[in-house]
Amino acid sequence: MSLSPFPHIDFRTLRNYDFQCLNKIPNSRFDVKFSNKFRQTTRTITKAQGSSCIEVRGVEYRAPGTHHNLLQNINFSIPERSLGLIFGKSGSGKTTLLQLLSGLSKPTSGTICIQRYRSNDGSPIEPPESLSPNRVGIVFQFPERYFVADTILEEVTFGWPANTSREQLALKLQNAFNSVGLHNISMEESPHNLSGGYKRRLALAIQLVETPDLLLLDEPLAGLDWKARADVVRLLKHLKKEVTLLVVSHDLKEFSGLVDHSWKMEMGGNLREEPLPFYK
Numbered sequence: 077m078s079l080s081p082f083p084h085i086d087f088r089t090l091r092n093y094d095f096q097c098l099n100k101i102p103n104s105r106f107d108v109k110f111s112n113k114f115r116q117t118t119r120t121i122t123k124a125q126g127s128s129c130i131e132v133r134g135v136e137y138r139a140p141g142t143h144h145n146l147l148q149n150i151n152f153s154i155p156e157r158s159l160g161l162i163f164g165k166s167g168s169g170k171t172t173l174l175q176l177l178s179g180l181s182k183p184t185s186g187t188i189c190i191q192r193y194r195s196n197d198g199s200p201i202e203p204p205e206s207l208s209p210n211r212v213g214i215v216f217q218f219p220e221r222y223f224v225a226d227t228i229l230e231e232v233t234f235g236w237p238a239n240t241s242r243e244q245l246a247l248k249l250q251n252a253f254n255s256v257g258l259h260n261i262s263m264e265e266s267p268h269n270l271s272g273g274y275k276r277r278l279a280l281a282i283q284l285v286e287t288p289d290l291l292l293l294d295e296p297l298a299g300l301d302w303k304a305r306a307d308v309v310r311l312l313k314h315l316k317k318e319v320t321l322l323v324v325s326h327d328l329k330e331f332s333g334l335v336d337h338s339w340k341m342e343m344g345g346n347l348r349e350e351p352l353p354f355y356k
């Protein structure tokens with residue numbers, strides 16, 4: 077069964093990224109009824125003048141049915157368009173924190189918000205806005221394991237809301253694919269045939285289509301060869317100019333050249349700011 081929302085399209089016409097041809101699709105073809113957390117739609121917000129930070133204040137988390145907190149009084153903030161890195165031992169709570177930030181689970185206490193600051197004097201604009209899960213993209217560890225479609229186009233448009241206009245769709249796809257350097261790949265290609273690095277690019281493009289305020293990446297280099305790892309690091313260095321990134325990784329050396337802020341998650345779920353070691 078085809079998962080394509082565009083079953084009538086000859087995908088060969090998209091070989092050279094002729095996104096114009098998407099304009100020929102009648103709106104009814106966008107009637108894709110399902111969506112899930114891997115394909116969450118996000119909404120672009122107009123950035124107010126001044127700067128903003130994603131701020132996590134006093135967040136604690138206890139899994140349902142358990143008696144101890146997995147995360148303890150987490151406080152940190154990430155300025156917009158910067159890259160934050162969280163590292164720490166296996167089982168310390170890094171992925172649990174990303175799940176809270178993405179809205180997959182709810183904190184037991186504390187807040188996750190966007191705080192805006194005035195451009196003239198840097199003072200906070202009150203009240204802070206709570207960070208909607210719709211504005212957060214998440215790329216899970218080994219995202220290629222969740223690919224479900226037969227073509228790249230189907231994969232990236234899977235779960236899109238029915239009311240997306242053809243023009244919006246064409247433009248958003250083009251922007252996302254340009255951002256991750258996927259413009260030379262045929263959209264009729266199977267996502268499973270891509271190289272490891274290109275699969276990660278596709279996973280990023282899927283999340284970038286709706287320009288999230290925050291993009292979370294859980295172990296983005298895991299399982300890649302050295303060339304693909306360097307490729308993804310280069311890509312993230314470029315992407316942080318466009319979107320705020322929070323990365324969980326054990327690969328401190330590879331990220332050291334692009335990290336703006338870093339934190340260590342201690343066993344038991346305590347997060348503290350810690351600069352990365354200096355690497356030559």
Ligand SMILES: Nc1ncnc2c1ncn2[C@@H]1O[C@H](COP(=O)(O)OP(=O)(O)OP(=O)(O)O)[C@@H](O)[C@H]1O
Binds near residue numbers: 166
């Ligand atoms: N739903 C749950 N109920 C109870 N305990 C849980 C639940 N989810 C996760 N945990 C526990 O929370 C702790 C943190 O898990 P988490 O996956 O966040 O760690 P991590 O830092 O991402 O580890 P890794 O580096 O191996 O990915 C672990 O001890 C895990 O067993």
Ligand SMILES: [Mg+2]
Binds near residue numbers: 170172294
């Ligand atoms: Mg983890």
